[in-house]
Amino acid sequence: MPLTYASMRRAGTPLRLSAGAAAMLMFGVAGIHGNTATASDGAAERSVDRSAFGQLPDGRQVDVYRLANANGIEMRVIDYGGIILSLKTPDVRGEFDDIVLGFDSLDAYLSDAYRQANPYFGALIGRYGNRIAGGRFSLDGESHSLATNDGDNHLHGGQQGFDRVLWQVEPFESEAGTGLVLRYTSEDGEEGYPGTLETQVTYTLTDADELIVDYRATTDKATPVNLTQHSYFNLEGEGSGSILDHHLMIDADAFTPVDEGLIPTGEIRSVEGTPFDFTQPTPIGERIERDDQQLTFGKGYDHNFVLANGGASVDDPVLAARVWEPDSGRLLEIATTEPGIQFYSGNFLAGDLTGKRGEAYEHRSGFALETQHFPDSPNRADFPSTILEPGDTYRSRTIYRFSAQETPGS
Template identity: 55%
Template sequence: MCFGGPSHGQDQMQVEDFDTIQLYTLENASGAKVKITNYGAIVTSIVVPDRDGNLADVALGYDSVEKYINAVDKPYFGAIVGRYGNRIAKGQFQLGGETYSLATNNGPNHLHGGVIGFDKVVWEATPAMVDGHPALKLAYLAKDGEEGYPGNLNVEVTYEWTDANELIVRYEATTDKATPVNLTQHTYFNLAGEGSGDILDHQLMLNASKFTPVDETLIPTGELRSVEGTPFDFRSAKAIGKDIAVENEQLKYGLGYDHNFVLDQPDENKMVVAARVSEPTTGRTLEIRTTEPGIQFYCGNFLDGRLIGKSGRPYVHRGGFCLETQHFPDSPNQPSFPSAILEADEKYDTTTLFQFGAK
C-alpha cells in the first residue's frame, strides 16, 4: 500500500525513492494496531483501547509522506533518529585522534543525526513474524562520511507488535570503523488520543533519581544532579503540568521539560522499567522498559498549533510528550557519561518496549 507519490520540488534522489515508500500495518488479535512507514522508519499510528474498549490513535502524526517531509519545524514525529539521537555540542567530537565535524542544525549544536538523519531516509522493509507476532524489519546502510560520521554503519530496527499491546523496538548495528551510535524512537504520545488537547494532566512516573542538567543551548553540563526537591522529581507519579511553571533555570532553558533522566538500573544492559504514564479520562496507560541508561522526557514545548495532524485537529502547545530511551546527550564529548562509541568488532544491540494498557 503506497504512502504517497512524488513530491514536487524535492531533489531527484527523493523523487525516485518515493516509488519504494510503503505503509505497513501490524494488527493483533484484539484489533489494536500499529502503522509504520519505511520513510524514516516512522510509526505513523498506534491504535489502542481505553478502559471501555474504545479504540483511539495515541501517536501524533500525518496521513501522507509529503506532510512528514514538508512539516514546519521538523518535529520528528514517530521517527527513528540517528546516527546520534539528541545533541552533540558544537557539532564536533574527537575519536581516534581525529576531529569530526557535523552539521549544526539546532542552534550551535548538532541534533538527531544532522540535516538528513535516519528520520529522512528510505529504509529497506521486510515484513516478518517474531515469536508468533507480526513484525517489520527495517534496514539501512549509513555510509562512511554520511552527515560527517565515520564508518559504514549497518542498522536494523525491528518493530514487533504483541497481543498484549506491546510495541517492542529492537535496534541492531555494526560498523567497520569506530563511530558514535545512539538510536531512539521519537513518537509523540497523547493517551487521550492525538489532537485532543494538551498532555499536562497525564500522570508520569520516571524511574530516575538523577538527571543531566543543561546549559542554555541544552547541552549537558556533565553533572548528574539529584531530582530530590526539584520539579524533575517524577519518582512518584505526578501530573506532567504540576511543576512545569515553577521558577527554575532548567525549565527556563528547556521551555519546560526537555531533559535526559538517568535511569536507576540495578543491572547494566538488563531491561528495566523506565517510565509509566496514565491518562485519567480514558484510563489508558503506557509503560516503557529499556536496556538503555537514559530517557529524554520532552513535553511538546515547541508545538504551537501550526501543525495539523491526521485527525484534522491542530497539535497545540504541549499536545504530545516524548519519552526517548537513549545514551546521554553529547556523550562523545563527555568521558564521564556511558560510552556511545561502537567499535568495529562490536555489535550495537538494544531494546525498548512500549506496553499500552488501561485501568
C-alpha cells in the same frame, strides 16, 4: 561537590533503586511482564499488509505497513524514516483511538512547515539521538565535524538523519506477533560521521500488547551510535488537547542539567526537591511553570533522566517510565536497556501543524520519552560511552506496553 555519572557507577556500587520502585505499586502492576487487560473479545486476528503511501521528490515509492495483533491493537509504519504513523489502543471502555501524533499523507511529512518545525513525529533517530555540542567530537586523536542543525549544535543525526531516509523493510509474523525488520546503510562520512554503519531496527507488535523495538548496528570504523524512537504520545488520543494532566513516573533519582543550548553541563543532579522529581506519579503540568532555570532553558521539560537501573542487559529491559491518563484510563509503560530517557513535554509545538483528526497540534499536546544514552556523550568521557568499534555489535531494546485501568491503583 557535584555528582558525576562515574561517581554514581563506581565499580561494584550499583545505583540505588529510586522511589519509582514504590510507585510501581501505585499503578497496580508489578512489572513490565505483568498481566494485561485488553478490550478484545478474542475475535480480532493478527495481520500485516502493505500499500502505497506516496512518492518522494526523486520518484521513489514510499509504502505504509499496517500491523495488527490478536487483541485488535493496530500500528501503521512507513518506510520513510521508519515513522510510526498511528497506533490504536483501547481505553477502559474498550474504545480504540490513535495515541501518537502524526499525519495521514506523505506530503505533510515533506512539507516546508514540517521541516521548519522539525518535530520528528514517530521517526527513527540516528546516528545519534539528541545533541552533540558544536557539532564536533574527537575520536582516536582525530577531530570530526558534524552537520549543525540546532543552532551551533548537532541534533538527531543532522540535516539528513535516519528520520529522512528510505529504509528497506521486511514484514514478518512470528509466535510473538507481527512485525517489521527495517534496514539502512549509512555510508562513511554521512553527516560527518566516520565509518559505514549497517543498521537494523525491528518493530514487533506482540499479542501481549507490547511494541518491542530492537536496535542493532555494526561499523567498519569507530563511530558514535545512539539510536532511538521519537514517537509523541497523547493517551487521550492524538489531537485531543493538552498532555499536562497525564500522570508520569520516571524511575530516575537524577537528571543531567543543561545550559541554554540544551547541552549537558556534565553534572549529575539529584531530582529530590526539584520539579524533575517524577519518582512518584505526578501530573506533567503540576510543576512545569515553576520558576526554575532548567525549565526556563528547556521551555518546559526537555531533559535526560539518569535511570536508576539503567544500562541493563539487552535480554532483560528494566522499567523506566509509566504514564497514565485519567479520562481514558490508558496506561503506557516503557522498559529499556538504555541508561537514560529524554522526557520532552512538547514545548515547541505551536499549532502550526494539523494532525490526523484535523486538529492543530498545540503547545504541549504530545510528549516524547526517548530511551537513549546521554546527550553529548562523545564529548563527555564520564558519561556512558556511545562509541561502537569495528567487530562489536550495537544492541539495544525498548518495550512499550499498553493497557488501561480506571485509576492508578486499580
